[in-house]
Amino acid sequence: MPKAYVFTRYGGPEAEALVELDRPTPGPGQVLVAVRAAGVNPVDWKQRTGYGPAGGAARELPAVFGNEVAGVVEEVGADVTGFAVGDEVFGNPVTGGYAEYTLLPVAVTAHKPTELAYSDAATLPVAAATAYDGIHQLGLPAGATLLITGAGGGVGVAATQIARAFGVRVVGVASDGKKDFVESLGAVHVPSGPGLAERLRGAAPDGVDGVFDLVGDEVQEAAATLLTDPSKLITGADRQTAARLGGAPVERARNAAVLDEVAKLVVEGKLKPFVTQTFPLDRAGEALRTVEEGHARGKIVIEVGA
Structure with a gap:
């Protein structure tokens, strides 16, 4: 039977297990x-840990980890057009991604360009797509200045690159340890920590045209002080603070067209996935710990098939 890495109940790492599950249909x-x-x-x-949309339905347990994959179509369901057995694809699974087999809804599935490695394609449906949606939601013109908090994280790294590809100047808030990395993406680095508001003013004395917040709380509040138009504040981290400040959450498109666009940016060399570590499926727990404990630099990928 196919293998999958799951959590058997809500809780900590002790709830995880590598198990065998029936191949989904x-x-x-x-x-x-x-x-x-x-x-x-x-x-x-x-x-x-039980995180999910307020009022959302509880997941059926055991639940397979993972929200983005790349692979090869083995079977197509009814009413599917545009996909055939053998197609190389990537997208957001409905039955988890840390598995030998999963189901993808065609609405959020795209054809993988041949130039794109599976490991790179598998990093795009969550962070890169969120970044793309946010940049388009802000709609800043070339030459504008965008402030990104959490610029060294997965969404922040993608958002910085996408904004730069569209000709937008980026000021990125990240830890001191990520200074060289953030600057290598073409952003002006501002160290996070106490005194952030003053450092932001120094980096952008004339203010900024948009804020893409990925941290929340007081960091979002400090960033918002640089805006003249509060509606140009969006967040992927703290909806309550954004609403109080006049901003809004990132509006997710969740469609194949966005996946096509981010893949195109990678192929064109405008967006680098920055896969820094890969793990086999039987070491999925180690991969997850690397991210959960905050030790990841770049994207972590679980390689499953041959």
Whole structure:
């Protein structure tokens, strides 16, 4: 039977296990994919703790970890057009990604360009797509200045690169240890920590045209002071603070068209996935700990198939 890495109950790492599960069967509008690579994200371990949309339905347990994959179509469900057995694809699974097989809804599945490695494609559906959605939501013109908090994290790294590809100047808040990395992306680095508001003023004395917040709380508040138009504040971290300040959450498109666009940016060399570590499926726990404990630099990927 196919293997998958799951959590058997809500809680800590002790709730995780590598198990055998029946191969899923695609329903209408779905494709069965033999997974080649799965991206690892903070949301994965947060879901194990019970994190999810307010009022959302509880997940059926055991639940397979993972929210982004790349692989090969093995079977297509009813009413599926545009995909065939053997197609190389990537997207957001509905039955988890840390597995040998998963189901992808075609609405959030894209064809993987041949130039794109599976390990790189598997990093795009969560962080890169979120970054792309946010940059388009802000709609800043070339030459504008965007402040990104959490610029050294997964979404922040992608957002910085995408904004720069569109000709937007970026000021990025990140830890001192990520200074060289953030600057290598073409951003002006501002160290996080006490006194942030004053340092932001020094980096952008004329203010900024938009804020893409990925930290929340007092960091978001400090960033918002540089805006003349509060509606140009968006957040992927703290909706309550954003609402109080006149901003809004990132509006996710969640469609294949966005996946096509971020893949195109990678192929064109404008967006680097920065895969820094890969793990086999039987070491998925180690991959998840690397992200959960905050030790990840760049993207962590679980390589599954041959």
